[in-house]
Amino acid sequence: MKEKGKCMQTPEKKSQELGKFIVFEGIGGSGKGTQIILAKDLLIKNGFKTVYTREPGGIEPAEEIRKLIFMLKNEKLINAEGQMALFFGARKLWVEGVVKPNVDNGINVLTDRCHTSTGAYQGYAEGGNQKQILAISDIVLGNYKPDAVILLDISKETFINRRGNDINGDPFDKESPEYFDRLIAGYREMAKTGWGGLNWYVVNGESGVEEVSESVTKVLEEIFEKKLKRL
16 A cells, blocks of 8 residues: 655664554544544554544643634634634644654554544535645645544434534534535545545444444554454
């Protein structure tokens, strides 16, 4: 499999195999949080050094920007372009503080969201400029773009059922049904077209945790080109 998103190695690091950078994507309630932990534990059991993180966040300054974005979104004080600016500011700190040092030292990075979420939410769902999103992504991520994106695909109805009455957390989960129609369609289009020049893998997130985990494991086996011992 052709590897993407790898930085140029210095002469001192030629013998150091770089870690892989894998993004878990999907709307709220798709199971990313659960599946990313299971995937991390699985890879570690199979001898792969692995960490997991989230985005925006994953490092203290970026976590503070996350809080700011959510506050402004809750108060309806920020549009798609403003969100993009803050997300990419947090993302730059995160790439420098989390992604680069781990990947360079042969440690796999699993992340709950990346710039792919900006493409889906601020791009498809909120009408932001996709060309700008991709252009800024090139600057912020540079040679550290994801090796793979695993999209946990669920329907709007499943999201609503899983969310229930708990709409006091993530402000993006409070959006209208029409917003989620655009968002889900956007994610599916991104996966279909290989948005961002990335390797996308779609996993049906409608099933139970164990079934979804088995599907994710099969994707990881393809990415790492190795049969993995199950948990």
